[in-house]
Amino acid sequence: MSPGAADSLDSMTAETTHTTAASAPAASAPAASAPAASAPAASAGVRHVPAYAAPAASAPLERTTVPRRAVGEHDVLIDIKYAGICHSDIHQARDGWGEGIFPMVPGHEIAGVVAEVGPGVTKFAVGDRVGVGCMVDSCRTCEACEAGLEQYCERGNIQTYNALDKNGEPTYGGYATQIVVDEAFTLRIPDGLSLDVAAPLLCAGITTYSPLAHWNAGPGKKVAVVGLGGLGHMAVKIAHAMGAEVTVLSQSLRKKDDGLRLGADHYYATSDEATFEQLAGAFDLIVSTVSAPLPFDKYLGLLRTDGALVNVGAPEEPVSLNVFSLMLRRKTLAGSAIGGIRETQEMLDFCAAHGLGADIELIRADQINEAYERVLRSDVRYRFVIDTATI
């Protein structure tokens, strides 16, 4: 995506034509671009699709319809089959982060099948199994985007929901039957992965894969995962598949059997002070998936020289630590957010090669509000996934 300054902002507004269903993949459909045949209005080709939305902050989600833009030159129309429920969906639907755009259709763990492609689409064809994660676009020209780190786009990436798209319209997420996404932000789900267990990989999977890959989890490395929830259970599976020796650090031993089944070699309770003495200096990498503020000095004490403690869960409050906890063994305290598009594809391919999907509980759309309550109580093993056929 780099033909000079004609960036995607312009191409987005220019595409008012769209191909009809089942158009041939890419090049063989020249007839589709009849020059602005009957002066289509801006709304031409927009479809209204069934969805579940929060009508206002903290209001329960309810069935409605939302607009999807006309399928543009580089867009794919996806029939959504499954959508995972991420904890951040609940934060945003309840306006926990402020400035939410309502009505809001959450959902950034999307798996489905391509139903239609724009005339310029080259990566996908009708019938392909695809996924969409937390982003649907970015500036594509900044240093981060050029490096394949669209999640760190210097102008800010465009989130899958609760954001404004390049056309100025709100984005709506995956709790819906269809979505239109640029092919550049659409991922391929390999055949070996079922769509239902693949959906949560688009957020929980990449959020944990990216730091594990970046900090070189692998054979000979000792990795600790703090918290065994939606993110934590994927961190354990992925770190184990990468060949690392994996330890779960959880508040209690309540989920120990699960942790070991998921691939952990060891499991310790952090409510037990002896854990921190026993494991002092033990780890190369600690990935914290919890959103409660950690006592960082204690956890940094578990790292060996040059070790890193990486946060993928974010406490709402500022945190504090004694900098000596970092200095004495040249340790790193870091954060990481999802992953770029290239890396997300790499993660999906890795998970397919290792037979990894999320452990899920499949629900109907009319169970979403109840599922939210259960997520808040940590009463899910380990991800709710909505069967969108029930919307």
Ligand SMILES: [Zn+2]
């Ligand atoms: Zn998420």
Ligand SMILES: [Zn+2]
């Ligand atoms: Zn950018």
